[in-house]
Amino acid sequence: ASIVHKETVKKDERPRVAGAYLNRLAQGISLQADPTVIYALKLQSNDFKQVIKRVLFADLSINSPYNTYVYAGLPPGPIAMPDISAIDAVLNPEKHNFIFFCASVDRFGYHEFASSxxxxxxxxxxxxxxxxxTGTTR
Structure with a gap:
């Protein structure tokens, strides 16, 4: 639920995000969740106030049990305190075939989902x- 919470601020999208993550887990695919990489970077630097707007390719290899690009399954603990909408989304995920998603350029704050x-x-x-x-480097 903490990953779903950090993945999207759009409460109406959280059940879809939860469904995609649960589909990945069910298929044995790594979560590859950027919020876990961001948490790992902040944990490593001991700076939880830093703002990371962009995850870089080099960040994906950070050696941390919270990095779901490197380590399969769920991280060892929550990456944030999820709100009730994120918890509810995981308990009642949207049923679909999506296993991929990335930020949308047309609908700010939302994601584009894909099955392939x-x-x-x-x-x-x-x-x-x-x-x-946009020139965003970090």
Whole structure:
């Protein structure tokens, strides 16, 4: 629930995000959740006040049990205090076939979901092109 909470601020999207993460777990796919990488970076630097707007490719290899790109399954503990909407989303996830998602460039705060890696690559490239155009480096 803490990962779902940190993944999206949009409460109406949390059941869909929860469903995607649960689909990944059920299929034995790593969560690859950026919020866990952000938490690992903050934990390593002991600076939880820092603002990280962009996860870099190099960040994905940080050696931390909280890094769900490196370690399979759930991290050893919560990465935040989830609110009731995130807890409810995990207890009542949306049923779908999505296993991939990335931030939307059309609907700020929301995500684009995909069932196949090819679909996800299109969404991810669109997001990468957009964020590169903003000059956001961290």
């Amino acid at each position: 890696y090819a679909e996800h690559q299109v969404n991810a490239k669109r997001y990468a092109d957009w964020i590169n155009s």
